Amino acid sequence: MQQEIIELIVETARELGEDELSLTEELNADTRLFGKEGALDSMGLVTLIIAVEQAIEDRFESPVALADEKALSQTRSPYRSVATLAEYAASQIQGS
Numbered sequence: 001m002q003q004e005i006i007e008l009i010v011e012t013a014r015e016l017g018e019d020e021l022s023l024t025e026e027l028n029a030d031t032r033l034f035g036k037e038g039a040l041d042s043m044g045l046v047t048l049i050i051a052v053e054q055a056i057e058d059r060f061e062s063p064v065a066l067a068d069e070k071a072l073s074q075t076r077s078p079y080r081s082v083a084t085l086a087e088y089a090a091s092q093i094q095g096s
Helices: 002-021 042-060 082-095
Strands: none
Touching: 002 042, 002 082, 042 082
16 A cells, blocks of 8 residues: 555655646655655645645545644654655554
């Protein structure tokens, strides 16, 4: 499931395009999203998170909250990379 979510995140980012996300690089599982050397600024991250939540709900028919208190309180942010975001999203879907 995690690989499918990685592909969904990358696809969603492509659909949003460079204008909305200010991306300067092609996304893959290892792409750092936020934080030191992150590809997105805070507004780009929020935009991507909202779009990914909707894409997950559409594809898996399971609503998820990726910007919840649990995510924000973790010592290691789930927003570090595409892979960590996919891992967090998968855990949210499986916990639903």
